[in-house]
Amino acid sequence: MKALNIIECAYRATIEEQDDTIVWLTHAMKAAGADLGLVLRGDAVNYAVRAQNAAGLAFGDWRQTQPPRLADDIALLVTKGVAVYVLAEDLVLRGLDAADLVPGLERVTRESLPGIFAAHDQIWHW
């Protein structure tokens, strides 16, 4: 079976979780042998932006030592063989281009989504 995760709701508790829960789930399921693809759309296209940095969070004496590294997590998915698609229109709306992103992503248009969906047995829109 081949499943496609779609992430649209971005930065939901990523600071507290120290990652994105669906990106994490994709890593964990891939490690368990799952055949998965991932679509980043809406604000979630920003997960692929290399320059983001969430370091430095502190509350009183407590310091966060492992902030979320979302772009690294996305890049690592690519190296593990997960096809990561980013919506071109959502990148344009946010002024992002290929140079801003981690390498290895597939930039796709909205029009091409039905074809991508058809290539998967299940679609999981988080």
Add this chain to the structure above:
Amino acid sequence: MTERKTLTFALMDAPYESARTTTALRLIDIATKRGYAVNVFAYEGAVMLPFNRQQPHPNAVHGRNVEEENHLLTKDVVAALMKAAERNGGKLDWVNCGLCVDERGAGEAIEGVRRGSPADFWKLAEASDNTLVIGTR
């Protein structure tokens, strides 16, 4: 001399569900640094923020053991904020909505958290310079 204000925050989101809580805790951090008297009325899922049975965990996806992962536990954040408030001459009075605690079985909160009701929220708000409500969306 800096004026010591009194601020009340009403929080509603459960931990690990929303970035709003992180923002709220950052605002509280600033207030405690300034020595303000800070009140928190934790309502609904927010009563889980100081839940004492939260546990850190390793993260195989990150390739880190439990110490290396140093996972953020909101109970530790609340404790750190209470300590910082005291050190800076202020206070952090954290009130968990009692009925919200009961329906979630969340009675085991860290030291310093007290049980209260909406009436306490009203009293805290009345005695404050201002109140910020951060509700669930």
